[in-house]
Amino acid sequence: MTQPVFDMMLIALVLAAGAWSILARSMMTAVIVFIVYGLLLALAWVRLGAVDVALTEAAIGSGVTGMLLISAAARFARDPAALRLPSLSSRALAALLASGVAVALGSLALLLPGDAPSLAAETMRALPESGLGNPVAGVLFVFRAFDTMLEKVVLLLALLGVWSLARDEAWGGAPALKPLVQPQGVLPLLARTLPPIGLTYGIYMTWAGADVPGGAFQGGTVLAAMWILVVLAGLAMFPKVTSPWLRWAVAAGPVVFLLIGFAGFLSPGLFLAYPEGYAKPLIVVMELALTLSIAVILGLLVAGPPAGREAR
Amino acid sequence: MMLDAFTTVMVLAGAFLFMAGTVGLLRFPDKLSRLHALTKVDNLGLGLIVAGLIPQGGVLLALKLLCAWLLVQLSGAIVTQLIGSSVRDSNRP
Numbered sequence: 355m356t357q358p359v360f361d362m363m364l365i366a367l368v369l370a371a372g373a374w375s376i377l378a379r380s381m382m383t384a385v386i387v388f389i390v391y392g393l394l395l396a397l398a399w400v401r402l403g404a405v406d407v408a409l410t411e412a413a414i415g416s417g418v419t420g421m422l423l424i425s426a427a428a429r430f431a432r433d434p435a436a437l438r439l440p441s442l443s444s445r446a447l448a449a450l451l452a453s454g455v456a457v458a459l460g461s462l463a464l465l466l467p468g469d470a471p472s473l474a475a476e477t478m479r480a481l482p483e484s485g486l487g488n489p490v491a492g493v494l495f496v497f498r499a500f501d502t503m504l505e506k507v508v509l510l511l512a513l514l515g516v517w518s519l520a521r522d523e524a525w526g527g528a529p530a531l532k533p534l535v536q537p538q539g540v541l542p543l544l545a546r547t548l549p550p551i552g553l554t555y556g557i558y559m560t561w562a563g564a565d566v567p568g569g570a571f572q573g574g575t576v577l578a579a580m581w582i583l584v585v586l587a588g589l590a591m592f593p594k595v596t597s598p599w600l601r602w603a604v605a606a607g608p609v610v611f612l613l614i615g616f617a618g619f620l621s622p623g624l625f626l627a628y629p630e631g632y633a634k635p636l637i638v639v640m641e642l643a644l645t646l647s648i649a650v651i652l653g654l655l656v657a658g659p660p661a662g663r664e665a666r
Numbered sequence: 667m668m669l670d671a672f673t674t675v676m677v678l679a680g681a682f683l684f685m686a687g688t689v690g691l692l693r694f695p696d697k698l699s700r701l702h703a704l705t706k707v708d709n710l711g712l713g714l715i716v717a718g719l720i721p722q723g724g725v726l727l728a729l730k731l732l733c734a735w736l737l738v739q740l741s742g743a744i745v746t747q748l749i750g751s752s753v754r755d756s757n758r759p
Binding site: 540541543544547548551 | 737740741744747748751
């Protein structure tokens with residue numbers, strides 16, 4: 355009885371937050387409501403039983419994206435002249451395209467006759483062969499491993515995109531994100547207390563992701579958040595973008611993924627196939643390497659392009 | 667039966683605090699008093715709900731709920747300090 359009521363209220367809240375975020379006059383208000391919207395959406399995913407998606411939505415859709423949007427909005431608040439709004443017609447076109455996609459997907463999901471085609475039953479049948487317990491991890495690393503690999507490469511390209519915004523003379527420096535000026539020192543207290551918990555939790559999320567909801571992306575996001583917290587509190591600095599360990603940490607995930615993928619040619623003879631009985635250990639190795647790369651890349655995305663010496 | 671009654675009372679009390687805190691957040695005149703309303707929700711409101719839910723599960727659930735509450739305490743206290751000090755700095759002539 356109470357569950358439909360709760361669901362209807364949740365839907366109303368999601369729609370209201372979405373509309374508010376679009377219609378808000380100030381950019382900062384829109385961004386903060388967008389973060390709330392992401393958290394409400396995560397609740398909706400939990401109600402649909404998709405805990406993996408909910409964790410990702412909260413961590414990436416709301417957390418990391420929210421932080422990127424906040425820093426962009428703060429930058430335009432400091433320097434309003436830099437803000438060039440697109441013309442009304444191109445905004446109208448974007449709105450039309452976005453709502454067109456939403457309406458098309460919604461009508462396909464709701465109006466098509468018969469049950470939606472699903473591979474869920476086959477996935478569950480084949481899952482025990484991989485040794486994994488979480489069907490989402492099974493899809494990501496066994497059935498659709500190629501897609502997952504390309505996803506990680508996209509992350510790498512996004513980082514290159516951010517870095518390419520650096521001015522020539524700033525290249526080789528450390529990223530622009532500076533510590534908050536904090537005379538009282540409450541932030542350093544948090545940055546000393548929270549990381550032990552966050553590091554344990556982030557690694558646990560990756561480790562447990564093979565059998566229960568969780569995984570490299572969610573765990574990596576928690577690790578990235580701890581890194582950013584420590585830097586914001588002024589307890590550590592971002593390394594220079596030319597630092598060799600940084601480059602290796604960024605590349606570790608895709609490199610390990612590709613190495614294990616190519617090793618599949620030796621046994622059992624296919625790219626990204628795992629030798630019998632070794633699927634789970636290999637996947638855990640891949641997930642750990644990916645977690646490191648995701649954590650470092652997300653941290654660096656938030657940190658922004660390298661800034662010149664005069665900016666620091 | 668007794669435990670269910672305990673849960674109901676505690677969760678309702680927690681929900682009442684959430685509502686009161688929200689009303690305070692919307693109605694209080696300045697930023698510092700709004701912050702004051704918010705902190706009551708963070709520690710007492712959530713604390714009552716956690717206390718109410720603890721008898722509904724095993725020891726593991728109780729520990730998880732307590733950890734969640736403690737983490738919210740930590741971040742809540744520190745975020746409140748941060749917002750408070752930034753309000754004070756912006757009020758300074």
